[in-house]
Amino acid sequence: MPRSPKKSNFPVSQIRRYLEPGPIVLVSSRWKDETNIMTMGWHTVMEFTPSLVGCIISEGNHSFDLIRGSGECVINLPTTTLTDIVVGIGNSSGAEIDKFQEFGLRPVSAKKVGAPLIGECHASFECRIHDDSLIDRYNFFILEVVHAHVATSPKHPETLHYTGNGAFMVSGKIISRRSRFEPDRL
Amino acid sequence: MPRSPKKSNFPVSQIRRYLEPGPIVLVSSRWKDETNIMTMGWHTVMEFTPSLVGCIISEGNHSFDLIRGSGECVINLPTTTLTDIVVGIGNSSGAEIDKFQEFGLRPVSAKKVGAPLIGECHASFECRIHDDSLIDRYNFFILEVVHAHVATSPKHPETLHYTGNGAFMVSGKIISRRSRFEPDRL
Numbered sequence: 001m002p003r004s005p006k007k008s009n010f011p012v013s014q015i016r017r018y019l020e021p022g023p024i025v026l027v028s029s030r031w032k033d034e035t036n037i038m039t040m041g042w043h044t045v046m047e048f049t050p051s052l053v054g055c056i057i058s059e060g061n062h063s064f065d066l067i068r069g070s071g072e073c074v075i076n077l078p079t080t081t082l083t084d085i086v087v088g089i090g091n092s093s094g095a096e097i098d099k100f101q102e103f104g105l106r107p108v109s110a111k112k113v114g115a116p117l118i119g120e121c122h123a124s125f126e127c128r129i130h131d132d133s134l135i136d137r138y139n140f141f142i143l144e145v146v147h148a149h150v151a152t153s154p155k156h157p158e159t160l161h162y163t164g165n166g167a168f169m170v171s172g173k174i175i176s177r178r179s180r181f182e183p184d185r186l
Numbered sequence: 187m188p189r190s191p192k193k194s195n196f197p198v199s200q201i202r203r204y205l206e207p208g209p210i211v212l213v214s215s216r217w218k219d220e221t222n223i224m225t226m227g228w229h230t231v232m233e234f235t236p237s238l239v240g241c242i243i244s245e246g247n248h249s250f251d252l253i254r255g256s257g258e259c260v261i262n263l264p265t266t267t268l269t270d271i272v273v274g275i276g277n278s279s280g281a282e283i284d285k286f287q288e289f290g291l292r293p294v295s296a297k298k299v300g301a302p303l304i305g306e307c308h309a310s311f312e313c314r315i316h317d318d319s320l321i322d323r324y325n326f327f328i329l330e331v332v333h334a335h336v337a338t339s340p341k342h343p344e345t346l347h348y349t350g351n352g353a354f355m356v357s358g359k360i361i362s363r364r365s366r367f368e369p370d371r372l
Contacts, residue, residue: 014350016227016228016349016350017349017350017351018349020208020227020228020347020348020349020350021208021347021348021349021355022206022207022208022209022347023208041202041206041231042202042206042230042231042232043230044228044229044230044240044241044242045227045228045242046228046242046324046326047242047324052324054230054240054326055230056230056231056232056233083361083363084363084366087363087366087367088366090367090371091366091367091368091371131323133319133320134319134320137317138232138233138238138328140232140240142324156355161206161207161208161347161357162206162207163202163203163204163206163207163360164200164202164203164206164372165203165364165372166362166363166364166365166366166367166372167360167361167362167363167364168360168361168362168363169207169342169357169358169359169360170358170359170360170361171347171355171357171358172355172356172357172358172359173355173356173358174349174353174354174355174356175269175353175354175356176352176353176354177269177270177273177352177353177354178351178352178353179352180270180273180274180277180352181273181276181277181352182277185276185277186350186351186352
């Protein structure tokens, strides 16, 4: 099984570093006596401070009720060591199985929310619902990241980016153009 | 200069193929006698049909007024052959320069909107504002893709994914897990 990387606290205003490139993520949730995990690919950073992330969580997902009911969840960033687990989680329902147990993942207590972090992921972002005004119309949740945990290495984790039809793009090399940026546009 | 790839029409319900992996995009707009281009990294697919994309366009951008005023724009997908142009566009203002002219890009007439496509990009998605209810509060536009143009090759373009601080992740290899998906979860 994949190991759980050592993590440190990370500034919530800088989580775009991990989410802006569009990785598939695992969303963990807990409400009453139920815990679940879902895969999510439809999300975007919306603001630095407060640290806002908008995302689609379909009402057809078992996680929808847990997240709406508790007002909380954790966005976890898996890497390619977890590829088959990511696919397995996306192709099963928490209405039928306990996904932490089924996939051998380690739940870790969060600092500020009731939902557990997934220990094996590279990063975990604890979230609370910030604005629910577009949930009924679009299943669109606006979340505030209230605490962030990021693995101390590697600096550039190998992430998965879904393209539909069962195919993922794996993150490639990093190139910098820092010297060509205006400081306030970085 | 980069060439303009040959494109064909593409089903608007399937544009997640290109936008879900999180590429930086170039948004072109036109209103009255002004045309502009901006870079954008904060966007997400929201629905297949209608084909909805949510995105943040800051009111501080010159493009904000053009897109809100016209109710339209085009989301263009650049590849790594355009890296320095993408950076240049993101570090200049359309209030001061004509970006098509400055960066030697070819404006191409759209089919359904007034804003021009960027010929050199791999794909162009013509959009109309679908819901403006979160623009005032979050600068969040919900766009409907009304027509899509995609280059006939390559099948997997090398895209740029911004991580902040002047650094881009370049798209890597494609891996398939299609056989492990339930058909209705692809």
